[in-house]
Amino acid sequence: xxxxxxxxxxxxxxxxxxxxxxxxxxxxxxxxxxxxxxxxxxxxxxxxxxxxxxxxxxxxxxxxxxxxxxxxxxxxxxxxxxxxxxxxxxxxxxxxxxxxxxxxxxxxxxxxxxxxxxxxxxxxxxxxxxxxxxxxxxxxxxxxxxxxxxxxxxxxxxxxxxxxxxxxxxxxxxxxxxxxxxxxxxxxxxxxxxxxxxxxxxxxxxxxxxxxxxxxxxxxxxxxxxxxxxxxxxxxxxxxxxxxxxxxxxxxxxxxxxxxxxxxxxxxxxxxxxxxxxxxxxxxxxxxxxxxxxxxxxxxxxxxxxxxxxxxxxxxxxxxxxxxxxxxxxxx
Numbered sequence: 001x002x003x004x005x006x007x008x009x010x011x012x013x014x015x016x017x018x019x020x021x022x023x024x025x026x027x028x029x030x031x032x033x034x035x036x037x038x039x040x041x042x043x044x045x046x047x048x049x050x051x052x053x054x055x056x057x058x059x060x061x062x063x064x065x066x067x068x069x070x071x072x073x074x075x076x077x078x079x080x081x082x083x084x085x086x087x088x089x090x091x092x093x094x095x096x097x098x099x100x101x102x103x104x105x106x107x108x109x110x111x112x113x114x115x116x117x118x119x120x121x122x123x124x125x126x127x128x129x130x131x132x133x134x135x136x137x138x139x140x141x142x143x144x145x146x147x148x149x150x151x152x153x154x155x156x157x158x159x160x161x162x163x164x165x166x167x168x169x170x171x172x173x174x175x176x177x178x179x180x181x182x183x184x185x186x187x188x189x190x191x192x193x194x195x196x197x198x199x200x201x202x203x204x205x206x207x208x209x210x211x212x213x214x215x216x217x218x219x220x221x222x223x224x225x226x227x228x229x230x231x232x233x234x235x236x237x238x239x240x241x242x243x244x245x246x247x248x249x250x251x252x253x254x255x256x257x258x259x260x261x262x263x264x265x266x267x268x269x270x271x272x273x274x275x276x277x278x279x280x281x282x283x284x285x286x287x288x289x290x291x292x293x294x295x296x297x298x299x300x301x302x303x304x305x306x307x308x309x310x311x312x313x314x315x316x317x318x319x320x321x322x323x324x325x326x327x328x329x330x331x332x
Contacts, residue, residue, distance in 0.1 A: 039315055046204030046312030048241025056096040058103060059243065061234055063192040064169060067243060068093060068100045073121065074238050076196060077101055078189065080167030083110025086128060087171075087187050087196060088238065091150070094124035111166055113173065114154060115198040116184040117142040121238060123150045132156060134164060136175050138183030176226050179219035180212055188230060195232035200224065201252040202237050203244030205312040210324045211256075217328035221260060224253035255311060258303055259318070263326040266298035296323035 051057050051071045059067045064079040073090035075097060084107045089097060101109065112128045114135035115121060125133070126149060135143075135154035143153050156162070162173040174186040180199040187196040199212045200223055214220035227235075227249050235244035272291055279290045299322030308314040 040308060042312040043204070043309055045310075046242070048204075048243075051241065054096070054099075056093060056100055057241070058100045060104070061192060061194055061243070063189075065189055065192045065194055066100075066104060067236060068097060069241050070096065071241050072239065074236055074240070076187075076194075076236055077109075078166075078169050078171065079105045079107055080169040081107075082167035083107050085109075085111040085113065085164065085166055085169065085171060086131070087113045088115050088121045088198070089124040089128060090121050091119070091123040094127065097124060098127060111164065113164070113171065113187060114139055114143075114151075115187060115196065115238065116181050117146070117151070118181060118199075119146075119148065119151060121198060123148070125152055126150050128152075134158075134162065134173065136173075136183040136185050138175075139185075140183075142183065176223060177219055178216040179214065179223040181215050186227075186230070188232070190231075193231060193233040194236065195227065195230050195234075196236035196238070197223070197227055198236075198238030200237065201227065201235065201244060201249050202239050203235065203242050203248040203252075205240060206255060206307070206314050206317050207252075207321065208239070209317050209320045211321050214324070217324060218332055221256055224249060224256060228253070251310065255303075255307055258306060259299065259321050259325050260329070262299040262302040263295070263322050264329055265302070266295040266322070267326050267329055270295045270298055292323060292327065295326045296320075299326060 049057060056068055056070045061067055066077050068075045068077070070092055073092050075086065075088045075090060075093060077087065078085040084101055084105060086109050089112065109128050109131050112125060112131045112133045114133065117139045129152040133152060133154040134156045137157040137159055140154050140157045143151055158173065160175055164171045164173060170190065172188045172190060174188065176186065184198065199208070200220065202208065211217060211220050228246065232246065235246070235249055237244055270291065275291045275294060276287055279287050281287055296319050300319040303318050303322065304314055
């Protein structure tokens, strides 16, 4: 698994820092991810567009809204006529994020929205420190604790909802409670019918390990339903290359529901006493390690055959999703 993740990251970051205008064709695309023999092929639907040799891709979604990716992380920006609203600044896109914006507009970045506090999504924010930075109040508190110069503190915070209007454009920022992390917000562009919610749905793929390192597993599960209450056509998940659709969110919800159902079944049927007889009860942590791994494996064995041809990485991370889900069902 580690080899796969690092191969993916290295592919995304290996390109030279040259500037290409948005949409410009290039014959030199990034090489494909090399899969190790222990994992199956990635479904064709999981693959997004190739990353140009410059190391990043700019896609116009419509109505002045653009997406930027280097193949692993995603940011969006909105031209307004009075400055650019940028949403997230992953460090893997620095300094290409500034070049990407400059490739389609000469407007300066006047506003920066943080989806949440994690450094992998906003650790490249320092170059935009002069902008008005908007975030949820939970994010502001966590950033104050971190005191990270690469993540400047927000200048505007909110508790439930905030409407950000600049020039001709509007973004609605909503908070629906803890899921992936406290302060993880919905960024909704109503005119463009675009919704960005980071680290929940990974279009075409299963989540990052451990249900995307969810800090609140019940919140992670239920937020899929909340996402689908919005009127959107394009979904931005913050990771990988491809933009998503409502169908992608529905598919992700189905996968998570299956993991939950299969984890509950494994919790109810795996025989703890039989494992204790096999492992012994002297070392309780060894006993629980064997039990929890057996539960996770039973859940994965029921889940993987159904989803391996539908979502990328099913055979890579499902067992870890099952482990976290089963434990959440046991203690939450």
